[in-house]
Amino acid sequence: MEVAGIPEVYSSRELNLAEGAEIERLRCTATQPVPEPSEWLDEGDIEKNILLTTVERMIHWGRHYSTWPVNFGLACCAFEMISLAVSRFDISRFGMELLRASPRQADLMIVAGTVTWKMAPAVRRLYDQMPEPKWVLAMGVCAISGGTFRESYSVVPGVNCIIPVDVYVPGCPPRPEALMYGLMQIHDKITSADTTKDLKLPRLGGARQR
Amino acid sequence: MEATETRTEPFVINLGPHHPSTHGVFRMRVTFDGEVVVDVEPMFGYLHRGIEKLAEGRTYTQIIPLTDRLDYLASMTNNWGYVMAVEKLAGVPVPERAEYLRVIVGEMMRISSHLLATGFLINELGAFFTPLMYMYREREKILDLFDMLCGQRLTYNYMRVGGVSHDPPPEFWPAVKRFVREMPGYIDEYEGLVTTNEIVLARTKDVGVLSKELAINASASGPFLRATGVDWDLRRDDTYSIYDRFKFDIPVGTNGDVFDRYMCRIQEMRQCCRIIEQALQQIPRGEFRARLPHLVRPPAGEVYGHIEAPRGELGFYLVSDNSIAPYRFHVRPSTMINLTTLRDLTIGWKLADLIVIFGSIDVVLGEIDR
Amino acid sequence: MTVALVGTGVAEAVSKSIPGSILASDEKTVVVSADKLYPAAEFLKTSEFAFDYLANLTSADYLDYFEVVYHLVSLKKNHSLVLKTRIYGREAPAVASVVPLWRGAELQEREVFDLMGISFEGHPNLKRILLWDGFPGHPLRRDYL
Ligand code: SF4
Numbered sequence: 001m002e003v004a005g006i007p008e009v010y011s012s013r014e015l016n017l018a019e020g021a022e023i024e025r026l027r028c029t030a031t032q033p034v035p036e037p038s039e040w041l042d043e044g045d046i047e048k049n050i051l052l053t054t055v056e057r058m059i060h061w062g063r064h065y066s067t068w069p070v071n072f073g074l075a076c077c078a079f080e081m082i083s084l085a086v087s088r089f090d091i092s093r094f095g096m097e098l099l100r101a102s103p104r105q106a107d108l109m110i111v112a113g114t115v116t117w118k119m120a121p122a123v124r125r126l127y128d129q130m131p132e133p134k135w136v137l138a139m140g141v142c143a144i145s146g147g148t149f150r151e152s153y154s155v156v157p158g159v160n161c162i163i164p165v166d167v168y169v170p171g172c173p174p175r176p177e178a179l180m181y182g183l184m185q186i187h188d189k190i191t192s193a194d195t196t197k198d199l200k201l202p203r204l205g206g207a208r209q210r
Numbered sequence: 211m212e213a214t215e216t217r218t219e220p221f222v223i224n225l226g227p228h229h230p231s232t233h234g235v236f237r238m239r240v241t242f243d244g245e246v247v248v249d250v251e252p253m254f255g256y257l258h259r260g261i262e263k264l265a266e267g268r269t270y271t272q273i274i275p276l277t278d279r280l281d282y283l284a285s286m287t288n289n290w291g292y293v294m295a296v297e298k299l300a301g302v303p304v305p306e307r308a309e310y311l312r313v314i315v316g317e318m319m320r321i322s323s324h325l326l327a328t329g330f331l332i333n334e335l336g337a338f339f340t341p342l343m344y345m346y347r348e349r350e351k352i353l354d355l356f357d358m359l360c361g362q363r364l365t366y367n368y369m370r371v372g373g374v375s376h377d378p379p380p381e382f383w384p385a386v387k388r389f390v391r392e393m394p395g396y397i398d399e400y401e402g403l404v405t406t407n408e409i410v411l412a413r414t415k416d417v418g419v420l421s422k423e424l425a426i427n428a429s430a431s432g433p434f435l436r437a438t439g440v441d442w443d444l445r446r447d448d449t450y451s452i453y454d455r456f457k458f459d460i461p462v463g464t465n466g467d468v469f470d471r472y473m474c475r476i477q478e479m480r481q482c483c484r485i486i487e488q489a490l491q492q493i494p495r496g497e498f499r500a501r502l503p504h505l506v507r508p509p510a511g512e513v514y515g516h517i518e519a520p521r522g523e524l525g526f527y528l529v530s531d532n533s534i535a536p537y538r539f540h541v542r543p544s545t546m547i548n549l550t551t552l553r554d555l556t557i558g559w560k561l562a563d564l565i566v567i568f569g570s571i572d573v574v575l576g577e578i579d580r
Numbered sequence: 581m582t583v584a585l586v587g588t589g590v591a592e593a594v595s596k597s598i599p600g601s602i603l604a605s606d607e608k609t610v611v612v613s614a615d616k617l618y619p620a621a622e623f624l625k626t627s628e629f630a631f632d633y634l635a636n637l638t639s640a641d642y643l644d645y646f647e648v649v650y651h652l653v654s655l656k657k658n659h660s661l662v663l664k665t666r667i668y669g670r671e672a673p674a675v676a677s678v679v680p681l682w683r684g685a686e687l688q689e690r691e692v693f694d695l696m697g698i699s700f701e702g703h704p705n706l707k708r709i710l711l712w713d714g715f716p717g718h719p720l721r722r723d724y725l
Pocket of ligand 1: 279365
């Protein structure tokens with residue numbers, strides 16, 4: 001069929017011929033019934049299509065995409081943490097947008113700022129209130145070692161005096177990009193954790209029987 | 211029917227030190243009767259880092275980074291207040307260009323600080339995080355400008371005794387001009403979103419009213435004081451630096467409620483743009499820092515230097531014994547003194563209003579606890 | 581522009597109304613004796629000086645005596661003055677509180693009490709503010725550590 005203004009590429013006749021040829025080809029090749037899948041699908045293909053993993057690794061994989069930090073701003077560094085959470089840097093991209101103040105649903109504690117001795121019991125209690133498993137990221141030199149205020153009479157010389165720390169992000173304050181890198185390190189740590197590495201598990205027998 | 215009065219047992223709640231609405235690690239011990247606040251006791255010190263003591267062991271230049279960490283949302287003005295006090299003490303002249311640079315960055319800092327103040331206030335009114343995203347959009351622009359100046363986003367350490375640390379790079383000027391041109395439009399946008407919003411009006415009008423007399427008696431300062439109708443701004447009334455060369459208005463409230471504080475901040479941002487525009491036109495070429503010996507050694511004596519920081523009067527009291535470190539270093543914490551009246555403002559209001567009133571005072575814990 | 585009043589002139593007026601209160605005075609400051617601090621401050625607030633605004637309150641330790649410093653401003657007349665008082669003795673130094681005159685002193689006096697160990701008589705709620713109860717010593721004293 002010809003439409004005004006559009007040059008004809010294939011005429012109707014050509015299309016009809018092509019369709020006829022296709023039908024003829026199928027009719028000539030389909031002479032035998034197709035065998036059942038179990039007869040022609042060999043075992044190697046099945047193995048290539050099934051993914052076996054441990055439950056643990058599966059859970060770690062899921063977990064590192066939803067690390068929820070507890071919103072724990074102590075001092076100046078807190079504002080770089082908030083910068084990371086809002087429009088420009090946006091940690092939602094890593095499944096972490098739920099910055100909430102309650103430690104009860106959190107897996108990650110970002111200690112952002114100077115920890116003073118007066119605040120230390122509260123830090124410790126919040127850490128204890130977080131459910132296992134939990135990770136701690138010390139942000140800024142104050143949280144790492146006391147930083148500028150190390151020699152002061154009221155500053156804790158490093159938050160690792162009170163709680164265990166997994167990742168340290170130096171800087172005063174660290175730029176949001178640096179904090180993001182620290183979060184990536186936490187993710188690596190979560191996914192690479194392997195509790196059964198050194199365990200001798202009994203082998204399950206008869207796996208290869210048909 | 212005779213009305214019977216129902217009373218509940220007083221109920222004490224600890225708000226903080228870890229609470230999302232306390233802007234850091236502030237703590238209030240609040241006593242409630244039902245949902246009504248009957249007593250508030252502010253508790254400080256969860257960020258007390260001993261800056262005043264540390265400063266006694268550092269040289270005058272080494273103290274500048276410490277001042278950054280006081281009011282960390284307005285580091286530039288902290289630097290400025292401190293170096294101005296030292297300059298007053300040591301009698302150091304400041305080059306013209308440095309004065310203009312200080313005014314430009316100081317006013318940008320004020321915009322950025324007020325942006326956060328209003329953003330968090332609206333956050334506390336219940337609009338969780340969305341308005342803050344808008345405010346942060348512009349704040350990041352200012353931070354980028356500061357990043358060009360001194361390579362930091364939060365703790366700048368930009369001012370020096372007798373000037374500033376660097377002359378801005380050439381790409382700074384078009385960027386700041388563009389920012390000043392665009393900013394009033396953004397402020398209009400916020401106003402369109404917030405100022406006439408019915409919920410905002412209902413929650414802020416006539417809430418947390420502070421009277422003129424009490425504000426003066428309690429040494430309030432900054433937008434908190436001006437919202438009550440007291441026309442007092444150190445930039446005009448105790449002119450420092452070169453503020454006498456600019457034309458600007460000082461927004462004053464009438465009622466002293468939360469809404470007036472919000473309005474004062476919004477209007478002040480517009481005035482900041484005006485000041486920066488004029489400064490950009492007038493800025494001369496020349497030295498950006500006076501030639502000084504490496505160590506500042508002011509003569510024995512004492513000085514009280516104060517400036518109008520975004521949150522109020524920021525003062526530095528320095529005593530020198532003619533050595534390279536101050537004998538005594540004291541910071542007048544503007545927001546801590548503003549909190550003196552917290553109890554008067556909040557008694558009789560509900561819990562939700564307490565959060566809003568506290569948010570409207572706009573505190574920064576680094577400065578309160580030092 | 582805030583005018584800094586000349587200390588000697590103010591000192592004359594103060595000593596006229598409260599005899600024996602002035603310890604020293606110079607260009608910028610007026611030093612009153614600790615026991616006459618409250619009447620002197622009251623005079624400065626209510627007389628023609630009209631110091632209605634207490635800008636800053638702090639203290640300094642000069643080892644033989646403590647100095648409490650009041651920076652007063654009059655918003656009405658736009659002038660300012662530095663008022664000081666000296667307290668001798670390192671054991672339990674005390675001075676009258678100015679909270680009844682200026683409420684702005686409330687938290688600042690608590691801070692001085694906490695960090696310098698000067699107690700203010702008549703303060704409504706004098707207790708440690710920045711440090712915790714049980715902290716040994718007062719860190720801003722020169723002989724701390
Ligand atoms: S590391 Fe620097 S920016 Fe962070 S809390 Fe400490 S002083 Fe502030």
